[in-house]
Amino acid sequence: MRIAIIGTGNVGSALARGLKGKGHDLWLGAREPGTVAALAAETGAKAALPRDAAAAADLVILSLPWGVAEAAVAALGDLSGKVVVDCMNPIGRTAQGMGLTHGHTTSGAEIVQGWLPKARVVKTLNQVGAEIMADTSVLPHRPVMFMAGNDEAAKSQVAQVLADLGFEPLDAGDLTKARYLEPFAMVWINQAIFRAKGRNWAFAAVSAT
Ligand SMILES: NC(=O)c1ccc[n+]([C@@H]2O[C@H](COP(=O)([O-])OP(=O)(O)OC[C@H]3O[C@@H](n4cnc5c(N)ncnc54)[C@H](OP(=O)(O)O)[C@@H]3O)[C@@H](O)[C@H]2O)c1
Numbered sequence: 392m393r394i395a396i397i398g399t400g401n402v403g404s405a406l407a408r409g410l411k412g413k414g415h416d417l418w419l420g421a422r423e424p425g426t427v428a429a430l431a432a433e434t435g436a437k438a439a440l441p442r443d444a445a446a447a448a449d450l451v452i453l454s455l456p457w458g459v460a461e462a463a464v465a466a467l468g469d470l471s472g473k474v475v476v477d478c479m480n481p482i483g484r485t486a487q488g489m490g491l492t493h494g495h496t497t498s499g500a501e502i503v504q505g506w507l508p509k510a511r512v513v514k515t516l517n518q519v520g521a522e523i524m525a526d527t528s529v530l531p532h533r534p535v536m537f538m539a540g541n542d543e544a545a546k547s548q549v550a551q552v553l554a555d556l557g558f559e560p561l562d563a564g565d566l567t568k569a570r571y572l573e574p575f576a577m578v579w580i581n582q583a584i585f586r587a588k589g590r591n592w593a594f595a596a597v598s599a600t
Pocket residue numbers: 397398399400401402403421422423441454455456457459462463478479480481482516517518519520521522
């Protein structure tokens with residue numbers, strides 16, 4: 392697949408490393424492409440401006456801070472028909488401190504779909520820390536990664552990407568189910584950061600035989 396990673400911080404660089412050597416044509420979208428030259432060399436990706444990376448890809452991963460996402464997405468140009476993977480958690484200041492700024496009646500992913508009505512948005516890769524996305528082989532069990540989206544063909548493509556990263560892809564349903572997946576990310580964040588569990592773990596789906 393031709394995959395553009397827009398935002399090459401913790402998550403974007405982890406995904407580039409996790410997808411290295413999996414047969415994809417990887418593009419790193421950075422505002423200053425020169426700053427990601429080393430990551431591009433390490434992962435075999437091409438570094439480009441975000442708009443050019445998105446134009447070159449069929450599947451565009453958004454790994455941006457929520458606060459800049461609307462403007463950054465608008466700057467990507469026409470994403471009609473493309474699969475857009477939303478890894479972002481809409482975290483910001485709330486009356487209770489830092490937390491999800493959307494939920495119950497909408498989600499970050501549905502807001503992204505509203506910005507990009509002709510793209511096929513899939514929510515996923517928001518549920519564990521970036522380190523695990525780079526290398527799931529450190530885990531004794533295959534970790535699970537839920538996805539939500541309205542387009543079945545898009546979810547099939549995303550499921551392949553998740554499998555390439557070493558996750559068991561599980562379909563949570565249509566894009567409104569992002570309202571479950573974004574709070575689910577807060578379960579991981581709460582354990583990792585506020586309950587001192589650390590970052591080197593993930594969720595697994597375990598079934599009786
Ligand atoms: N960190 C995690 O473990 C984790 C796990 C799951 C989900 N998430 C979610 O993933 C998203 C990214 O998190 P992160 O930790 O990877 O963030 P990060 O390390 O701060 O990286 C954000 C990236 O976005 C780029 N960026 C910022 N403003 C931009 C703009 N206007 N246009 C284009 N690119 C821009 C930054 O580029 P510059 O370097 O040029 O500033 C940077 O590469 C967040 O929504 C977060 O909630 C994070």
